[in-house]
Amino acid sequence: MTLLVVHSRLGKHRFEVAKGLSVREALDITALRVRAACGGTGACGACVIHLVGGEVSAPTVAEYMKLGSDERAAGARLACQVRLKGDTEIRLDRPAPPSPWKSIPLENLKPLTHGLPELRAHTLGVAIDLGTTQIRVSLLDRRSGRRIATRRGPNPQGVFGADILNRLEAARANPAHAAELAKLVRTAILRAVRDILARDIGEVKAMLAEIGQVFIVGNTAMLALLGGRGADTLLDPANWQGAIDCRPHDVTPWRAKGALPCAELVMPDPVAGFVGSDLVADLLATGLTEGPAGALLLDIGTNTEIALWDGATLHVTSVAGGPAFEGSGIRHGMAAEPGAIDSVCSVENHYRWRTIGGGAPQGFCGSGLVDAIALLLADGRLKPSGRFASPPGPDGYPLDPNHPNTAITGPDIDAFQRAKAATAAAMSQLLIQAGMTWRELRRLCVCGAFGRTLHLGHAQAIGLLPAVHPGLIELHAEAALAGCEQALLSPGGVQCFDALTAKTKTINLSLLPGYEDRYIEHLRLRPIALTPTTGQRP
Template sequence: MPELKVRIDHHDLHLHVVDEEEGDSLKDILDHHGIVLPSDCGGVGKCGLCLVHIDEGECTQLTLSEQGTLSADEIGQGCRLACQARPLGDVTLAIHQTSHPAIWSDLETGKSGATASESDRLGVAIDLGTTQIRATLWNLDSGERMDGITSLNPQAVFGADVLNRLSAAKASNADAARLSRLAESAIAEAIQILTARHDVASALVVRVTVVANTAMLALLAGRNYEHLLEIEQWQKPVDCQPATLDPWRKAWGVASDADIVLVQPLAGFVGSDLLAAVLAFGLIESGDAALLIDFGTNSEVALWDGRRLWVTSVPGGPAFEGSGLSCGMPIMAGAIQRISAAGSDAPFELDVIGGGTARGVCGSGLVDAIAHLLRRKVLNRVGRLAEPFVKGGFPLDEAGNIRINNRDVDLFQRAKGATAAATLYLLEQAGLKQEALKRVCITGAFGSNLDCRHASEIGLIPDISPDTIELHYDSALSGCEALLLSHEQGRRLELLREQARLINMSMAPEFDMLFVDSLFLRPLPKSGIQAGSVLE
């Protein structure tokens, strides 16, 4: 069997490929050995993120996908897409970008100082996001949060967005089982880490509550995920409850009679994470109009008009999470999260997470970059860079290593266009204008770092006073924690379900027009968008 020699950041690994099936791609082999390459196309060779350099050895010939995705220079230098290339013998390759999912880090709140004894009952809240998983440990007897950690969702090996993962699950029972196991194992790992850090047994965990979007719940439970690819099922309830919970109790090491609650979704693509966020914000507890936007690969929007809760969901794509961009990365150390400038010609001042040299830009940094480029007239409102930046992109850092190109802007426009169109459509259905909103609640890892002024300028969020806007990182997790701690919150959740009016954007005739007009990089209109609107 062949041997795969891998160099990552100047560190050499030797993988003896003895258990792979004949015909596995380089990406398959690397994934199976815990070396996870970024990808958001489901392994069809279109995103170009799983780029590797073949130093020695032979692989199968270039595929048509590679010929259309790789540049002539990259092909000439020996670069391949790992999802397309299959080794024909011993191969030595270099990897420049990995996305290892098994690295857990502290949430901002981190350890609280709260403790637990062997007689206390513990609970764990899980926000199972498409991109990130967040978990917190609670002392149920004292009602105190003890700890919180986060990691990337390991299901990303099947693609950055839910559609790729659902398609993989539907096409292969083995892949469906693996997607379920990846999520199960991540939750088990989180529980073990949290309890070990406080020197308590995981068997003290008597309650686990999980919120997620519908796709993540269905894939975790291993049932009904295939229905989510059928438009006619979008507005129908989806049963994401596994047949039995005993295997999870055993795998997670929790109490043998632990109460494991998968908070069920509202419908096809409106998950329990949005309901948890609405609960955490107390969105319907006032007669005033309020809007909630949960930005992500699948963006969800909820509008409270004082009497009814209007809810919808749209595919935002991975750009909000920094995935798919030429220089993008998640919100982690080395990512540019904010950009400022002292003047129109001054160099950009970069706020890098963790300090030090920037390694890429995350979604919130991209929003700032686009706003600044518009002001400098380097970028027009259609989303095209001016010469001489069309070919090489515009450099954000002085060294010129991190550049924004037209494709990056286009990916962002598509994500923001869908979310903005959904917002405008709900406002129109409720008979409200933007200025009627008394609260705008933005949540999600991307939304929590937004510069609201920049976001309004490019039409990502309503063009209203920044004083009206509330930014929260983990409202879905906060709602999940409320459900973990209180049965009363569960009753409030059921009231939310009864008051929600679900809007299926795929069936809305006006949505396509709203989406196209929302692609422009300009503030959202005060009185709705008219078809055929023209830029000034």
């Protein structure tokens, strides 16, 4: 990692970035983006910055063509051409106008392996992972199998409530709200696509017509709200076990002028009322059913979805993992964004934190919270019950007394305990349904909120993940988006989804009497017992 310091009208920003990235790539994942109108080839010349000092690559031909000698003498460079070799300081006089859309860090994306060379027209495709809090978008050239760019940004339906139920309730109560909720997401997706076209191709209108397919996965509620129907159906548990058709009846707004006139809208059916197509995308991206029996997949988020492959059947379920893992409902919790503490370690009785992007800590994201709780527990400051050894008061226990945002409160621990207990109990219940035990696990794929920064030892010590051999655990970032991309680039397309969905057996945990016992068993902060003791009583 190397340090990039950016001076702009907004002040001085410090970013920790991977060596070898261009300045544009480094800034595209932040809120401080350079102007751009090409795919980073140096063709548009819009991304001018001034080098103040540091270790960077030499000017390229493109820079000689776009920048005059006097400009170059004054330190002007093209952000897409300058690659960071060491700590660097730049001036950004004309940043791009503020936008909620940022690029997804390259290291989180899976490489694409093939394209669809026989495709002749409308060769662009858009993959979308429609989440409750975040929307992720990837624009692909389907013919060559090349990823043009990605974006992630907030789901604007948040104005109707962070919680899924609030949004469903709003849609159910008022058709105008249902239409508004659908429109909010559609508009957000279109804005993200336009942002990519403008910044990474340099041509919006003509390129919109080149988009031949939009492939959307998400949790069932998000798909129903996007389709503008189904909120009623979803709020009634009688409908939760089966597939629910969420596709919009009317695709005219998608096809409108300035939207996606030539795009086919593909939305594979969610598995059930509480298991979305995002889980199927995860399965596709991880190849869960292609590997050995005893493969578990966790997609951790506000609604945690779980699948267990036993060699013949995919047992699937979901639990209210609780927003705790996504930082919501936690006093100083936040999404895995710049400023979030994503890891904590203990050095000589002091806690040392690390933030995404390297700046001052603004709060904890899920992986940082796991570390903090595991360390507090190991040091005896926190007890397995979830109580602090000595109550820290309403402001919580600050890991770093210099930063009040590093404090963890009693209610934070409580929310976390309930989320991890639900997750662990659901995994254990799926194993029971399949007639298997923890010891038979051969693969555990962890997707979703924790990304790739989850500390396995910590997650195991507090009972979030089973204490199986760490070599069996895989951390996947952006798996749902990857699965969606994979479907866009496969001749079968939506059939890949249908084939996996056909292997699923949906389990509604709230209808299983033993689940609650398991949930309560897993509330304590302690490792999961690999040999089941449930049912045994003294």
